[in-house]
Amino acid sequence: MGHTATPDTGSAATPQVGLTATEHRLANGLRVVLSQDSLTPVAAVCLWYDVGSRHEVKGRTGLAHLFEHLMFQGSANVPGNGHFELVQSAGGSLNGTTSFERTNYFETMPAHQLELALWLEADRMGSLLTALDLESLDNQRDVVKNERRQRYDNVPYGTAFERLVAMAFPEGHPYHHTPIGSMADLDAASLEDARAFFRTYYAPNNAVLAVVGDIDPEQTLAWAEKYFGSIPGHNGKPAPRDGSLPGVIGEQLREVVHEDVPSRALMAAYRLPQDGTREADAADLALTVLGGGESSRLHNRLVRRDRLAVGAGFGLLRLAQAPSLGWLDIKASSGVDADAIEAAVDEELARFAEEGPTPEELERAQAQIEREWLDRLATVGGRADELCRYSVLFGDPQLALGAVSRVLEVTAEEVRAVAAARLRPDNRAVLVYEPTGPQAEDAQDPGNAADAGNAADGGNAEGSSEEAGDEQ
Structure with a gap:
């Protein structure tokens, strides 16, 4: 594994006034962080999985981002576009993003709809594979390829970020490629690749769930245990490749x-x-x-x-x-x-x-x-x-x-x-x-x-x- 940067807390670890957080860990390894704030009647649910493009291997770039899209394509109890429909009909908003170092999913809900958001996130963490099929994979593969065209390939300066990242991080480095991935690798991704990726990284012991807002912490933790607690952990995650490099490139x-x-x-x-x-x-x-x-x-x-x-x-x-x-x-x-x-x-x-x-x-x-x-x-x-x-x-x-x-x-x-x-x-x-x-x-x-x-x-x-x- 590469060097892990440890934040230098110094004498300044004192939280900002009025902001507090408590951390809990379920038996399956899921970390749950709760922060109560009753100023507005809303609650935010955020789920980070410790997987991003740095975890991908050569020939399968873009898989983390592709899988982020697949997570919105249905699970055992929420078929098709149901995740979006249920959240939005309850007055909430949602999305997900992928970066080099993580994939996250988030909802902001009216406080009384918090349980729904937790159930939805748990359902896809625990049962997405039962709904994942080649049709969903092909559909989202095309969506991601079109996103690449719109954001990178067909706009002025669109590939600048990708080019500079590839120059700053040498060939073979885990950050050499950006999360969007290449067209060829997206085409090459198989259904079994996607299933293996999910089994490896979408496990409770590779995730953190944060819930912030107008919540009852005790009730929220009970819901987390109820919906996430039965999902088994997975211990087959490979150690990510070393990302350390000299602080200076050494040449322009x-x-x-x-x-x-x-x-x-x-x-x-x-x-x-x-x-x-x-x-x-x-x-x-x-x-x-x-x-x-x-x-x-x-x-x-x-x-x-x-x-x-x-x-x-x-x-x-x-x-x-x-x-x-x-x-x-x-x-x-x-x-x-x-x-x-x-x-x-x-x-x-x-x-x-x-x-x-x-x-x-x-x-x-x-x-x-x-x-x-x-x-x-x-x-x-x-x-x-x-x-x-x-x-x-x-x-x-x-x-x-x-x-x-x-x-x-x-x-x-x-x-x-x-x-x-x-x-x-x-x-x-x-x-x-x-x-x-x-x-x-x-x-x-x-x-x-x-x-x-x-x-x-x-x-x-x-x-x-x-x-x-x-x-x-």
Whole structure:
């Protein structure tokens, strides 16, 4: 197994005021995390399975995401589209997403409908194989392939994330491929592949169930025991492949892509510290100062001052079992070449590595991240997702409640140091897009430039469906 990043709790493990969580474990290994919040009459159910694209093997990429779709195709007592129909008719909402490191399923229900959501999740965990057939597999295989076309293959810059991930993580590394998978591997997936995948990973002892909201904890735990308790555990899960890598790539990797895109673009991925460490929080702050919005250094330099770009942003894709990725995304102004942009970026990064953030910049970045975290923890769904995340990736749901405090403890010197160590030309994969379409350069509209910060949005909200690499 690879190195597991253990969150550095320091002295800041104190939960945010008013937010508490309790953890329980059923006899079959299912971890249940409960957080009571009676401010609104709703309850969120979140179920994380410890399986993502990093668990896949060569030739079967995309299976974790494909299986996420199959989980909505019916189970023993809920045929066809019944899961959606029952939740929505009860006034709830639901979805699921797949990332490199987990697959999650979630419902937000009126509080009095909580039992229904728990029963539905338990029914598909315990009985999906009785309903899984080749027709369902073929149907969802086509859905996922179409999703790939719509989100990756047929949109401008659509394969940028996939290309940069493949460059930053070498061939054979468990993170070398993204959760969407390849068309060829999706075609090759058999019904037995899907069944074996379910038996291996969709077991209660490979999952965490979080329930947050206007709940009676004792009753909720009793329902969890009633519906999930009889599902047998499975001990055949193979150890995931080692995701550890040197902190620095050691050279600049570069690829030029000639495509029909609206404008020239420069994108890059930097290897950064693993999630759950103080260094990752420092990196998050560094990227926020450098590229987190219109007050950031790169936006001020490239867009406002030098007018080299119409959009510039830097975001963090947090990863726990491999280096995280710093994601730089710059859309060039008409007639500006990539070398000029790259030179300006390197100048700003070198200055930051030397000087670090000003007190005002650090305070603003900490406030921005704090606001994002508190907004997330303020919703029952967001809190349930974070409790699951810290349970699955780091073994302790309580760490979610102290995340804001830990970010506020990071010093300016720590922010400068991580930038100096990691935001270097020899630690990045670079992608340059050269437009091929007619009048591509002249057709730019600065108002429609992609918001680069959104490319890796979710560095502060890992479970968000908007996160780079998250597939619905």
